[in-house]
Amino acid sequence: MTSYPKTDALMQRGAQFLGSETAILCGAMSWVSERNLVSAISNAGGFGVIACGAMTTDLLDAEIAATKALTDKPFGVNLITMHPDLFDLIDICAKHEVGHVVLAGGLPPKGSVDAIKEKGAKLICFAPMLALAKKLLRSGADALVIEGSEAGGHIGPVSTSVLAQEILPELSEENLIFVAGGIGRGDMIASYLEMGAAGVQLGTRFACATESIAHPDFKKAFFRAGARDAVASVQLDPRLPVIPVRALKNKGTEEFTAKQREVGLLLDQGSVDMNEAQLRIEHYWAGALRRAVIDGDVENGSLMAGQSVGMVKQEEPVADIIATLMAESEAALERR
Numbered sequence: 276m277t278s279y280p281k282t283d284a285l286m287q288r289g290a291q292f293l294g295s296e297t298a299i300l301c302g303a304m305s306w307v308s309e310r311n312l313v314s315a316i317s318n319a320g321g322f323g324v325i326a327c328g329a330m331t332t333d334l335l336d337a338e339i340a341a342t343k344a345l346t347d348k349p350f351g352v353n354l355i356t357m358h359p360d361l362f363d364l365i366d367i368c369a370k371h372e373v374g375h376v377v378l379a380g381g382l383p384p385k386g387s388v389d390a391i392k393e394k395g396a397k398l399i400c401f402a403p404m405l406a407l408a409k410k411l412l413r414s415g416a417d418a419l420v421i422e423g424s425e426a427g428g429h430i431g432p433v434s435t436s437v438l439a440q441e442i443l444p445e446l447s448e449e450n451l452i453f454v455a456g457g458i459g460r461g462d463m464i465a466s467y468l469e470m471g472a473a474g475v476q477l478g479t480r481f482a483c484a485t486e487s488i489a490h491p492d493f494k495k496a497f498f499r500a501g502a503r504d505a506v507a508s509v510q511l512d513p514r515l516p517v518i519p520v521r522a523l524k525n526k527g528t529e530e531f532t533a534k535q536r537e538v539g540l541l542l543d544q545g546s547v548d549m550n551e552a553q554l555r556i557e558h559y560w561a562g563a564l565r566r567a568v569i570d571g572d573v574e575n576g577s578l579m580a581g582q583s584v585g586m587v588k589q590e591e592p593v594a595d596i597i598a599t600l601m602a603e604s605e606a607a608l609e610r611r
């Protein structure tokens with residue numbers, strides 16, 4: 276893209292790695308990041324990522340094939356490490372020659388890094404802190420995403436600005452680090468690029484794009500919301516270390532408290548172990564997100580959204596969102 280020379284220059288490494296025009300990834304969002312949004316992002320010069328979530332191997336197989344029918348540009352697949360069929364899902368990605376696999380939800384289980392890389396794909400991992408970032412790179416990750424607590428969906432405890440300061444100066448010269456969480460404008464993209472980021476990942480800003488299949492009521496809730504409406508879930512039971520989720524506050528937020536009580540009780544009774552308890556919490560989120568995204572139940576479903584939701588004002592085509600972000604970044608760099 277010639278209209279954004281300064282931004283393009285800073286994004287060059289990241290874009291080359293992804294095989295896309297810009298180094299802007301649309302982070303995988305369960306139920307939202309399916310064939311339509313993913314292909315639209317990649318066709319518009321970004322990098323789309325399919326959210327596998329709890330999909331079966333057959334569903335993922337079909338979703339990748341359908342996405343390929345809509346774009347000849349590269350896109351990635353996000354797999355959750357705790358998925359019971361992780362290795363079969365990796366095989367499906369290999370069958371379709373998916374170029375980039377993103378592993379989310381914790382450290383890669385034994386053998387998964389080799390399985391992904393043996394088949395020729397590049398591996399992207401999430402790094403929640405510097406020590407783990409180094410460990411993941413040593414174990415074979417080709418690039419990292421550092422995602423701060425401003426983000427929508429499952430979050431870590433540290434803000435994007437602190438993670439960026441801790442990790443970019445130390446690792447970004449020799450490694451590809453993408454920054455995610457709380458990015459709503461191109462000005463912010465310019466800053467992270469200047470600090471050494473190879474690119475950025477956004478979710479909330481793309482969730483309500485014209486091409487997103489999210490229910491109109493889900494989108495309306497985003498347009499109405501401000502940053503302070505996107506709150507992190509509270510951990511009720513200290514024994515049950517649930518990963519916090521950032522979502523718009525609604526009745527579903529309270530239902531999650533009740534769900535934790537219910538699962539805590541099952542732990543007390545010894546009828547489930549800790550793994551099963553955590554799996555039940557994750558299944559709860561997947562179901563609640565589906566209710567909001569697909570059914571449009573914005574009262575009881577989960578409206579996962581990051582704090583940048585206040586900057587999402589209307590439905591716009593993906594190409595316009597990317598063009599706006601690039602123009603804002605370029606203007607910011609020109610003002611320097």
Ligand SMILES: Cc1cc2nc3c(=O)[nH]c(=O)nc-3n(C[C@H](O)[C@H](O)[C@H](O)COP(=O)(O)O)c2cc1C
Nearest residue numbers: 302303304305379426427428456457477478479581
């Ligand atoms: C509705 C929603 C669903 C998400 N689902 C997933 C997911 O299934 N897997 C994942 O790795 N990240 C998920 N995320 C995180 C995004 O991929 C992305 O990293 C995040 O949205 C970036 O921060 P931002 O929301 O501040 O732009 C989700 C985010 C949202 C808003």
